[in-house]
Amino acid sequence: MNRKIIRVDSPDATAKIFGDLDANARLVEARFGVTLRNREGSILIEGADEGRVEDAAKCLFYLAELADKTDEIGEQAVQYAVDTIASGEGESLSALGDECICVTAKGKPIKAKTIGQQQYMEAIRKNDIVLGVGPAGTGKTFLAVAAAVRALRQKQVTRIILTRPAIEAGEKLGFLPGDLQSKIDPYLRPLYDALYEMLGVETYQKLLEKGIIEIAPLAYMRGRTLDDSFIILDEAQNATPEQMKMFLTRLGFGSKAVVTGDLTQTDLPHGQKSGLSTAVKILDGIEGIGIHAFTERDVVRHKLVQRIIKAYEKYDRELERREAERRRARVEKKVKPTGENK
Numbered sequence: 001m002n003r004k005i006i007r008v009d010s011p012d013a014t015a016k017i018f019g020d021l022d023a024n025a026r027l028v029e030a031r032f033g034v035t036l037r038n039r040e041g042s043i044l045i046e047g048a049d050e051g052r053v054e055d056a057a058k059c060l061f062y063l064a065e066l067a068d069k070t071d072e073i074g075e076q077a078v079q080y081a082v083d084t085i086a087s088g089e090g091e092s093l094s095a096l097g098d099e100c101i102c103v104t105a106k107g108k109p110i111k112a113k114t115i116g117q118q119q120y121m122e123a124i125r126k127n128d129i130v131l132g133v134g135p136a137g138t139g140k141t142f143l144a145v146a147a148a149v150r151a152l153r154q155k156q157v158t159r160i161i162l163t164r165p166a167i168e169a170g171e172k173l174g175f176l177p178g179d180l181q182s183k184i185d186p187y188l189r190p191l192y193d194a195l196y197e198m199l200g201v202e203t204y205q206k207l208l209e210k211g212i213i214e215i216a217p218l219a220y221m222r223g224r225t226l227d228d229s230f231i232i233l234d235e236a237q238n239a240t241p242e243q244m245k246m247f248l249t250r251l252g253f254g255s256k257a258v259v260t261g262d263l264t265q266t267d268l269p270h271g272q273k274s275g276l277s278t279a280v281k282i283l284d285g286i287e288g289i290g291i292h293a294f295t296e297r298d299v300v301r302h303k304l305v306q307r308i309i310k311a312y313e314k315y316d317r318e319l320e321r322r323e324a325e326r327r328r329a330r331v332e333k334k335v336k337p338t339g340e341n342k
Helices: 011-018 020-032 050-069 075-086 115-126 140-153 180-199 201-209 241-248 275-283 303-334
Strands: 002-007 035-039 042-047 100-103 109-111 129-133 159-164 213-217 229-233 256-261 289-293
Touching (some): 002 050, 011 035, 020 050, 020 075, 042 050, 050 075, 100 140, 109 140, 115 129, 115 140, 129 140, 129 275, 140 159, 140 180, 140 229, 140 256, 180 201, 180 213, 201 213, 241 256, 241 275, 256 275, 275 289
Parallel strands (some): 129 256, 129 289, 159 213, 159 229
Antiparallel strands (some): 002 042, 035 042, 100 109
């Protein structure tokens, strides 16, 4: 039997590591095949495999550091830690959660929860334009709004502009009740929600009335030059290549733009290319433009979301394989051996 002891600063830290009803400890035990025992001032790890005991120790070291930075360690944080360490990338966990991106209206610090999120925030810091591409639940929009609020509070920009394509405008908006703002609100609701959390409803309303915050459909960006602004284009997979080019060329002096989207969830008409997909290909490698790709491991929603994303990716790959086989069969059928054509 292999054993390792992890020293813990306080009973409170131990309680955070083990979690409610020892839920966190059970996750670590199940993943690494070890047993955890709470000893006064330490945690004893026991297991048959020395390497897995070492991996469990790495996980507990990280959770002990996290206990000093947060009031509670949730299941998602533990799941991410064990997955990262099991994949051999445990060293990258050490600096995770050090940087506070923004503080919400209720005083809650917003921090990167995954390595991918941390790299995304670094890309936003370093570049004037960033394309954040990946599945739902990875924090693409929420973190971009947090970065925008931070830039506004630090007076790096004088306004925040958030926009989305309203792709159904030609068909359904006209049938919705109310004025134009009422018609477009359903499309922009996720942006409102993020701003409410960061700023509070009262502060948000004041900034909106002063024009410091602007939320509008993508079509409203045409013909403008946006100086000293933090601009976010959300759900960009629903923008056409023409709309994407129009948006990206609005960037003015002292401004920063973040484009977010999920290429697997486009609502454009069948056969219509996504402007986000085109932009990722065209802009890759251009200085001052960062392209960050999230994966299912960056999902910070319910663990089933990761499984759903993986299942759909597997399904899409199978469809592509079958389509490739059908194309190959059609080509082989047309090109007959020379002897058959005589």
